[in-house]
Amino acid sequence: MSDREFYCDTCEGVQPFEAPPCADGHGADCPELACTGCGTAVMIGTFTFPATQPAGRRHRAPRHRAA
Numbered sequence: 001m002s003d004r005e006f007y008c009d010t011c012e013g014v015q016p017f018e019a020p021p022c023a024d025g026h027g028a029d030c031p032e033l034a035c036t037g038c039g040t041a042v043m044i045g046t047f048t049f050p051a052t053q054p055a056g057r058r059h060r061a062p063r064h065r066a067a
Contacts (some may be wrong), residue, residue: 004033010040017042 008015015037022030031044 008035008040011037
């Protein structure tokens with residue numbers, strides 16, 4: 001189990017959170033955490049962008065203008 005401190009909305013303060021035993025095999029890096037004070041659960045999620053094109057740059061087909 002790993003301990004981290006986060007703000008807990010239920011306790012209204014900073015509390016230690018711990019990762020319960022993970023059945024998915026994440027170990028200490030499990031995204032599920034529980035407040036040790038009240039038991040409120042949170043999930044920490046991360047995501048990545050595809051490396052095909054930089055974010056914000058889109059290529060469009062050229063438009064033909066009418067005369």
